[in-house]
Amino acid sequence: xxxxxxxxGKIHPDDADYLLSGCDSCGSKFFFYVTDAHIKNAQKDVExxxxxxxxxxxxxxxxxxxxxxxxxxxxxxxILDFEAIRVIAPGKYEIDIVNLFNQRPIVIRVGSGKYEIDIxxxxxxxxxx
Amino acid sequence: MISSxxxxxxxxxxxxxxxxxxxxxxxxxxLYGPPNAGKSTLANTISKDWLGEEMSSVSNVEHETRExxxxxxxxxxxxxxxxxFNLVDTPGIATKIDYENFVKKGITKKDAKTRAKEATKxxxxxxxxxxxxxxxIVVLDATKDPVDQVNVTILGNLEAxxxxxxxxxNKCDLKASEVTEIRTAFxxxxxxxxxxxxxxxxxxxxxxLFEVLK
Numbered sequence: 001x002x003x004x005x006x007x008x009g010k011i012h013p014d015d016a017d018y019l020l021s022g023c024d025s026c027g028s029k030f031f032f033y034v035t036d037a038h039i040k041n042a043q044k045d046v047e048x049x050x051x052x053x054x055x056x057x058x059x060x061x062x063x064x065x066x067x068x069x070x071x072x073x074x075x076x077x078x079i080l081d082f083e084a085i086r087v088i089a090p091g092k093y094e095i096d097i098v099n100l101f102n103q104r105p106i107v108i109r110v111g112s113g114k115y116e117i118d119i120x121x122x123x124x125x126x127x128x129x
Numbered sequence: 130m131i132s133s134x135x136x137x138x139x140x141x142x143x144x145x146x147x148x149x150x151x152x153x154x155x156x157x158x159x160l161y162g163p164p165n166a167g168k169s170t171l172a173n174t175i176s177k178d179w180l181g182e183e184m185s186s187v188s189n190v191e192h193e194t195r196e197x198x199x200x201x202x203x204x205x206x207x208x209x210x211x212x213x214f215n216l217v218d219t220p221g222i223a224t225k226i227d228y229e230n231f232v233k234k235g236i237t238k239k240d241a242k243t244r245a246k247e248a249t250k251x252x253x254x255x256x257x258x259x260x261x262x263x264x265x266i267v268v269l270d271a272t273k274d275p276v277d278q279v280n281v282t283i284l285g286n287l288e289a290x291x292x293x294x295x296x297x298x299n300k301c302d303l304k305a306s307e308v309t310e311i312r313t314a315f316x317x318x319x320x321x322x323x324x325x326x327x328x329x330x331x332x333x334x335x336x337x338l339f340e341v342l343k
Contacts, residue, residue: 095252097278
């Protein structure tokens with residue numbers, strides 16, 4: 001499945017190499033997962049938010065989902081998958097509690113596109129610590 | 130040399146004896162519910178009643194509790210029976226968190242955004258902790274319509290996990306409170322009308338807690 005870089009917006013093809021090395025355009029390892037059907041919408045929705053807002057959201061998402069206790073920082077790759085939390089704008093969240101209770105992977109969506117984060121393994125590690 | 134040998138034996142013996150006589154893990158009592166229902170006020174009431182000290186900060190602004198707060202080894206008694214548990218005060222579970230609501234209540238934009246972010250993290254934490262609970266008091270605001278997605282989802286998930294539940298219909302000291310509405314909405318649960326703030330009917334809540342744990 002293609003992934004979209006949150007930093008520069010480049011959509012990468014279904015190829016795992018850049019997930020490890022970072023976006024070949026800007027080096028960021030923070031991606032939105034997008035299905036082919038959502039590529040057009042994803043492009044539009046991300047465009048609605050300013051660069052500053054996207055940066056702020058990216059930092060917020062990391063703060064919400066990543067813990068200092070676990071080895072997952074700015075340099076780690078985060079792929080957005082499955083939806084449980086929607087970030088409408090910085091400081092505005094919609095939470096799908098049914099998905100969270102069902103222990104589906106934690107997900108973040110920005111705007112009305114299909115952008116999500118799968119960090120279930122990260123959360124499990126945090127609870128076990 | 131002999132002294133160190135004796136110390137090692139003493140240590141091993143202690144560990145062996147404590148493994149034999151140690152009790153089952155402490156019971157965890159979780160307080161769950163939507164924001165501003167009075168979970169932290171109830172946590173403080175319980176903690177003050179049995180330990181003589183408060184445990185959580187309370188506020189009129191929603192999402193004051195944004196992290197799990199624990200108080201260990203609370204021993205309560207009712208009708209000659211005793212129960213020891215670790216009390217877990219959880220962040221309010223919500224489906225929408227908007228920093229602008231905090232700004233309206235006088236919080237700066239920057240702090241409101243941080244509060245919103247922390248509150249979102251708190252929702253995730255509260256839900257992830259649910260499986261660790263042995264018994265849960267779902268605290269609902271009796272002045273509000275009980276039938277909403279948050280309340281139904283919390284109760285449904287507790288039932289699905291087989292965790293004993295007691296519903297505390299809080300804020301009964303307020304004129305607008307309607308405990309019967311909560312009873313009608315959730316007839317399958319034991320609903321106790323209380324005021325955590327003025328401590329109305331809290332003793333009965335303790336009594337019923339023993340019953341749901343039977």
